Amino acid sequence: MVDGINGDGLARRQFLSLAGTAGTVGLVGVSGRRYRREPDCTAVREGATRADGYVPLPADDEISMFRRGLRRYGYYPDVTVPETVTVDWSMPVNRIGHTAAKSTPRPMPDGETILVAGDDGRVHAVTPTGERRWELETAAGTSLGFHGTPAIVGDTAYIGGYDGALYAIDIERGEIHWRTPPRAFGGAIAIGSSPAYLDGQLYLFAEYSNPPSGALWAVDAGTGTPVWSDDRLWGMPHPSPAIDCETGRLVGGSNDGVVYCWEYPSLEFAWSFQTGGEDGPDGDVQADGAFRLGAEIKGTTPVYDGAAFVGSWDGRFYRLDLADGSEDWSFETGQVVMSNPAIDPDEGVVYVGGDDRRIHALDADSGENLWSHNVHGSVIGSVTTTSEAILVGSYDGHLYALEKESGDRRWRIENRGHVTGGAIPRDGRIYYAERGVFSNYYDDDEPTVLEEPGHAYCLVADS
Template sequence: MPPSRRAVLGAIGLAATGGVAGCLDSSTPGRIDDAGLPASAAATTSFRGGLHRRGVYPDATVPAEPRVEWTLRGVNTGDHTAAKASPVATPEGDLVVPGDAGDVRRVNPDGDVVWTAAVEETARGIHGTPVVANGTVYVGAYDGALYAFDLGTGERFWRRVLGDAIGSSPGYHDGTVYIAVEYYDPSGAMFGVDAVTGEVVWADHRPTDHPHSTCALDRETERLVVGSNDGTLYAWTYPDLTFAWSFSTGDAIKGPIATYDGSAFFGSWDEHVYRVALDDGAREWAAETGDMVMSGPAVEAATGTVYVGSHDSRLHALDAVTGNTRWTFDTDGSIIGCPTVAGDHVLVGSYDRTCYALEKLTGEARWTVDGVGYVTSAPTVVDGAVYFTDRASEAHLDGGDGPTGGLYKVGPAAGG
């Protein structure tokens, strides 16, 4: 008789006590997660590459001369302007991609849909990016529920209603799924949910005003942190999950939190990017941008650089120690999605309906690929190809027959 999912996850949870849940590249043998520690035997892929949410893939390569190999339409169809969900890789090299139409799809590199699963409320569908752990896809939806789907078949294992809406992305560690949840009040909470049963094992209702931010878990400093629309960064000790401290900004913290070198990095709608100490919540620096910051930062340890977008249409490259600007790149639209560092490049989407590949040391544009709608997902690199999703076209949103938002695969040009 094959082992049960409980037995498998339990065994992996014990192994993960000395290992890691998040990995940089699930398709790379001997993978190393973004803490620089060996990954556990069970592959886990998640939004921003791991529990630290740094969005950095040092061994990834992108096409030198790109072409769109295929586009899968119908992924995003709604008018909600929050950043769209990003595709994540499976250990086998397929993609799992949710959309605001309310579907989760597993898609292979040829663009074939392996399976489709649906959430129960499709008015705003899904904006959070899944975590894939131990053969299960975990994702939250705007019906306020956290879902667990079988990675192989798309079968739903369980659905747990936690609140009124979930716009954030889950994290997984040691048998527990962590996610921020919103209520209509407006208020919110952070939850820990048993990965096998869907039962709530921990909750804290301190975050208020629709927490949309995605949490980070930093095992070196023993902190779990998340932002909220109330303008506050919240921190708990880990693994005992005792409230530790809070840090207030002047406006909403909507984007993912990244952790590196004992600090949390994040943007605020008060037009600043912050570095805050994880041990006590002290501000270490605040870098001013020209507009709100909804984008989550990519933090590269090798170069000591923080890459983050802003509504000012610029991608900002900041010194991680000082917060000083190294370079900026101006697009023609707001940047609300997260950048991805892939080898020597930074990939980022914009409201100008374009996905950019920039040289990470200088900010010089190497290539661009156009979508039909705003490109607000974080680009994902798998086996040398770039995947991203976009919003539906304005023609579609206006009730016409324009194209819906899709999943794009960008590969090398013929002969490239």
């Protein structure tokens, strides 16, 4: 590994694993540069101004990303959710018991192909009506498959796997264009992060073990070559980086309960914020390099109005100032918060769910709770907001549509397993995915049994 080197010439993770009784090592990451050029944010800033800030990138209509863009809003202002819906088609995609949120189906920019990544390491390409175009089996199937969502640029999809590799997939042919192996990421064991794309570069978090830690990577999208990294993160970071070109910030959280922020596009480190109270999470770095997890951050952190919005396992949801990381406000739920929140930038409202089994609509400026609705199960996936409704999956096995103004239920539709993939509305259809159905999953004395695969679904208006 070229970068992330301490004074003795060892990668920090390797150094800590060998440290023995050398003493506690703090959060001191080291950034490294290889051949990275700074991307041009001009077009993104101009595009955001023209379109009130919610478009993912300026209007070339060739880019599609998790949470609909760099700011990770999950906002679809031009979509109207039907008053009632029915399942048009479904297909099995998820077969692994891992409880992490499942990959969100991602339409190509033209809407003619839908990509669905499964936790068995397969990627499926289907038409909007459910006709299969191709199915690609990858080496990620030897681990926990895919949980991140592909970033689509032109005819190429980029996605990280739980095998620690990054894949570029030719969408027209259903073939791997290139695969960057785990060793190129310093021995990563997983990439659950959904890549952000800007001006020829991808940004993602990678995960490591011995000790549990992470790194932010920049990768050349044309070749798959890593060009920069910073390994200061502790815990194993699952979230996806969010980028705000207007404020010049890139942010993301990790399982250590810390929100990390870099200047953008320079990637100089800017600040960090520790959730879990003044004393930090319930754990620290040990002399042997081990790390006990505390107030984990699992959800992606959207950026809006000069602020970052993040939920934590400490039972709070925060608004942080992007300039210096100071806390503007926090909202207490009393339970773990790990969903990907949605933001309506036109109304200035953020929607978030958690283990309190509720969706909360919060005023983004003040943190005031505008309404809360019980969805009868934990919310660990993505919340989606449209012109007049909220879409959210629940551990109770349903996908919900809630009225945006009041939180009243418009409809809910029953599924097989826990609905932990985000719901994507496109051209009169709603796509989403669920976890498989398992028995004995939490029973250490009995083998876990897959009763039924988790499906990807397409809903249409009920005629």
